[in-house]
Amino acid sequence: MTLNKSTLSEQIYQILRSDILNQRIPLGTRLTLKNLKEQFGVSSTPIREALTRLTEEGLVNHYSNIGVNVISLTEKDLTELYQFMGDLDRLAILYSAEHPAQEQICRELEGVLSVTNAIESKGALLPEDIPEWIEHSDRFHLIFYDYCRNQRLALAAEKLRSQLTIFSNIYETEPQPQRQINQMHSRIWDAYRRKAYAQAGDLMKQHLEDSLLYAKQCIVN
Missing domain, CATH: 1.10.10.10 (Winged helix-like DNA-binding domain superfamily/Winged helix DNA-binding domain)
Structure with missing residues (x-):
């Protein structure tokens, strides 16, 4: 090489x-x-x-x-990882709610959703569509860290997200998780744009708990 x-x-x-x-x-x-x-x-x-x-x-x-x-993660490791990531993502939403650029945040979230909705509307994703879908699905979460104005929160999440990505790269290639993820992202965005920030945060935490179920299926016993 x-x-x-x-x-x-x-x-x-x-x-x-x-x-x-x-x-x-x-x-x-x-x-x-x-x-x-x-x-x-x-x-x-x-x-x-x-x-x-x-x-x-x-x-x-x-x-x-x-x-x-x-790394080799057990089911207990995964549970802790996804639960804590849900807590961090929820905090990122609540911190972002204090940022003055709310219109920009909502535009960026809507832009991500427009891409994933367009890709998903094709039905079963083609292999060439999957990397773009995963990239924008991840981007939905990262937008809140861009605007949370808390470097320590962002750094803590960055390290954990790498471990989580190992599993999301597996289950996000399947139609059922893709649909559920997109639906939850839409609900989170709807709550956020209505300024129901606590609801958006709670939905995000639920979203990570739902994703945990898919991640556990990726563990080879």
Whole structure:
């Protein structure tokens, strides 16, 4: 594999991150320097730098004298993850409600929904439609963090969202979850635009609890 030497660690990080999030590298897989050096044809330094970033992001675990493994989440881990993510997303909505640019927030939310509604209206999504649908589905949540004006909240959510994305990338390819997600996003947006912010937050938390049920089905026993 040929890499641009000026950004080796960045490129390796992005490749490994994408492979983990899309489960081309399965949960629990051990990553060794030897194999990664052979795969990328580079020294250990940029690989270590990339693995450090993945560890900080919560996508891999580093064990002294053992090595690096892609995270492996139990059903209990998933429950805690989705429950806490629901709490954070709810807070992001409530904090965003204090931002002066409410019309802009509503326009951005509506713009995201117009894309996912248009894609979903086709019926069963074609393979080429799925990445765009997932991108806009994720964007619906991220808009609230853009306007929450709380860096600590945004940083906490960013790390957890990477772990959640591993599972949403699986179940969001299926028609039933797509329909339910789109319906909940529409209900959240409707409540938010009516300034029923507490209701919007409660709906968001319920949305994450509903998504947890799909995520649990992705765990291989």
